[in-house]
Amino acid sequence: MSAPDPRLSINQATIKYSNLEEALRVTAGAGIHAIGLWREPVNEVGLDVAARMLADSGLRFSTHCRGGFFTLPDGPQRRAALDDNRRAIEETATLAAAGADGSTAVLVLVAGGLPEGDRDLIGARERVRDAIGALAPDAKAAGVTLAIEPLHPMYASDRAVVSTLGQALDIASDFDAEVVGAAVDTFHIWWDPQVLEQIARAGREGRIATYQVCDWKTPLPADVLLGRHYMGDGVIDFASLTQAVVQTGYDRDIEVEIFNADIWADAPEHVVRRTAEAFTATVSPHLR
């Protein structure tokens, strides 16, 4: 196998059952240059230790996953969620500083769904905007970019009321581009009739905080959260989407984040190798 693409980053969720030590070792061991981390495995060892482990790995740090979940109305739970997001911002800054040159301080935000018993989608979306407003000064002070991630509309009720890239950009437009951007994830937005124009807009507005790739295939599994696939195994056209992102001037790491029970059950060394091969076949040709 040829060397992995130098812009490939493995999002740790792709090898979900690896702890931080294994995730770093397997990723670096495969000749990959970058990794996106999740909060739980980082906090399992503690932030300082995690930062040292990351530095020792020689890997770049591409994103921290994840903050958000702030659609609740005002009250102790919402305030606790905001405080937790502030900790996530600090983690992001610390890890980005510990990663190799070219690391980026990007915190991915998943908006959260409708609160139990609530049908006011517009109100929930407004609370997302308000929460980002509350966090923006902290992010700015820490040098962290908040990446609003639009999730596929099938998650709109129970996971993320931000459903399109255009909507994420509308929310982001209230804030400085270096503080609030959007996550462009093929799985979530490939179906959108406006996807190419919204990617171009995101580029013009300087808002592409991260580009993430994986594939869509049906039938969906019983747990629709786990319906992601290696690039090339589904129907997404990585050529047009990647070219659209490249044309904006986006030149940073590209993450692969796959939630899939079969892939999680596989050996992480094999998953990382397979991911690198899929990336080389489907994404790399469009990066020139």
Next chain:
Amino acid sequence: MSAPDPRLSINQATIKYSNLEEALRVTAGAGIHAIGLWREPVNEVGLDVAARMLADSGLRFSTHCRGGFFTLPDGPQRRAALDDNRRAIEETATLAAAGADGSTAVLVLVAGGLPEGDRDLIGARERVRDAIGALAPDAKAAGVTLAIEPLHPMYASDRAVVSTLGQALDIASDFDAEVVGAAVDTFHIWWDPQVLEQIARAGREGRIATYQVCDWKTPLPADVLLGRHYMGDGVIDFASLTQAVVQTGYDRDIEVEIFNADIWADAPEHVVRRTAEAFTATVSPHLR
């Protein structure tokens, strides 16, 4: 129980296992004034017999379900699909003429998914536009309105490449409004950040060919086609959506179309009664 709302129409798919005779009898027997039919049970008895049965029932005819499935590239299969749509147009005209006063000749179109092995979503969407262009003269001659139905984006790959109301309206805009409109179905579009403005646009452009309601709830069932629910059992805000439709001046029948294995397993008399009650509770208050 009070009398069903006079604008409620039972889409036959809600009582999927009823043949035409039973569907008409149960619907009329519940004091409901209108029905939307499906091609299979109509063709089971033959169009002439079906039209006579419909006339005898005294019910209005609100839509015929369904045409479409024309994303295939040119070839015998595509031509067969277009011919089949032409038959569906004739059926729609015949049934609308047989239904009670206030019947509407509306044929619902489901676009179809990506052809096997195809990743060119934009091309598939263009073929939908082309197919509607091929059918529009037939529809016009028959006095039938083709209702492009945007389906939820989770069906974009395997069932309908038309995913938003805005996209359906963009396609429809090439044609006369009385010939090509859109189906506004709450289940498919409730999540869309642009839904209220696109409903208003559909009204302005005279394109609301049918308004259909049912609810969204998670977790989705293993077969995500069957995740529809009685209004009120899920998270959709029927107030804002129905008010938006009413404000356009839409004053025709409103269909309930529910795909749900548990509801299908229930007695059709009970399903129809329960549907009428749910409609009165969630939709009727917003029709004044």
